[in-house]
Amino acid sequence: xxxxxxxxxxxxxxxxxxxxxxxxxxxxxxxxxxxxxxxxxxxxxxxxxxxxxxxxxxxxxxxxxxxxxxxxxxxxxxx
Amino acid sequence: xxxxxxxxxxxxxxxxxxxxxxxxxxxxxxxxxxxxxxxxxxxxxxxxxxxxxxxxxxxxxxxxxxxxxxxxxxxxxxxxxxxxxxxxxxxxxxxxxxxxxxxxxxxxxxxxxxxxxxxxxxxxxxxxxxxxxxxxxxxxxxxxxxxxxxxxxxxxxxxxxxx
Numbered sequence: 486x487x488x489x490x491x492x493x494x495x496x497x498x499x500x501x502x503x504x505x506x507x508x509x510x511x512x513x514x515x516x517x518x519x520x521x522x523x524x525x526x527x528x529x530x531x532x533x534x535x536x537x538x539x540x541x542x543x544x545x546x547x548x549x550x551x552x553x554x555x556x557x558x559x560x561x562x563x564x
Numbered sequence: 565x566x567x568x569x570x571x572x573x574x575x576x577x578x579x580x581x582x583x584x585x586x587x588x589x590x591x592x593x594x595x596x597x598x599x600x601x602x603x604x605x606x607x608x609x610x611x612x613x614x615x616x617x618x619x620x621x622x623x624x625x626x627x628x629x630x631x632x633x634x635x636x637x638x639x640x641x642x643x644x645x646x647x648x649x650x651x652x653x654x655x656x657x658x659x660x661x662x663x664x665x666x667x668x669x670x671x672x673x674x675x676x677x678x679x680x681x682x683x684x685x686x687x688x689x690x691x692x693x694x695x696x697x698x699x700x701x702x703x704x705x706x707x708x709x710x711x712x713x714x715x716x717x718x719x720x721x722x723x724x725x726x727x
Contacts, residue, residue: 489586496589503596510603517610523668524709524727526614536607543600550593 492557499546506539513539622724627652627713630660630720638676640665643711643722649673650711650722651683653694660720662711663697669704683708 517532627641633654641662643650649665653676663683665673672687682700683692690702697708712724 489582493582493586493589496586496593500589500593500596503593503600507596507600507603510600510607514603514606514610517607521610521614521617523706524725526617526727529611529614533604533607533611536604540597540600540604543597547593547597550590554590 489557492553495553496550499550503543503546506543510536510539624714624721624723627662627720627722631718633660636678638678641722644725651676652711652713652720653683655681655694660713661694661697662713662722663692663708664711664725666708667704668699668706668708669702674708 513532513536517529520526520528520532623644625641625643627639627643629639630652633639633652635654635656635658637654639652641650641652642648643662650662651665651674652660652662654660663674667674667685667687667690669685669688669690672685674683674685674690674692676694677684677691680691681694683694683697685691685702685704688703690704691700692698692704692708693700697710699705699707710726711722712726714721714723
């Protein structure tokens with residue numbers, strides 16, 4: 486049975502993972518802006534698509550966190 | 565040894581640190597994912613601006629004095645707007661090439677060096693080849709944007725920019 490203690494460890498790990506993905510997305514935005522200003526427009530759409538894929542990964546991880554949270558609440562409503 | 569009893573204030577106002585951290589980190593995960601969505605939006609906006617810019621029509625502009633250039637000489641002009649300095653070079657074989665005069669390293673103005681057939685950036689000793697605009701020395705890593713030129717009725721016209 487899942488507990489809040491397990492949940493805390495899991496959510497901390499997932500927060501770190503989401504944070505790393507976010508930093509990659511920040512780098513992508515900076516690189517895309519640099520490419521736009523230097524006129525290299527060919528890389529802009531792939532950059533946006535990769536950023537979207539990373540967001541979907543983030544959203545998937547968040548969904549996992551929320552479903553885990555729901556399971557905890559259902560199994561021990563007093564916690 | 566028995567654990568000492570908690571002080572009365574703690575018994576009256578118990579704090580579940582584990583629960584508190586659990587909730588705050590769950591909220592942090594939501595906040596980070598929202599940030600991720602905003603960054604996707606920013607990236608998509610940049611891609612849209614890039615697409616819109618590429619479709620814009622480039623004006624044609626006559627380059628005054630180009631016809632009188634001898635091989636090995638150069639001429640400064642502005643294209644596509646008055647804010648964009650460019651340099652026209654007549655190569656030893658007689659053909660014309662033109663580039664943006666803005667160095668791709670840190671935006672200093674490049675100057676023509678006919679003896680080495682290069683465009684030299686005096687700020688950080690960068691150099692580009694006159695024939696292709698490719699970086700040949702120093703810190704620049706990207707080529708100079710090339711200005712397309714066309715001869716029309718004995719005059720030389722700038723007709724577009726190739727990034």
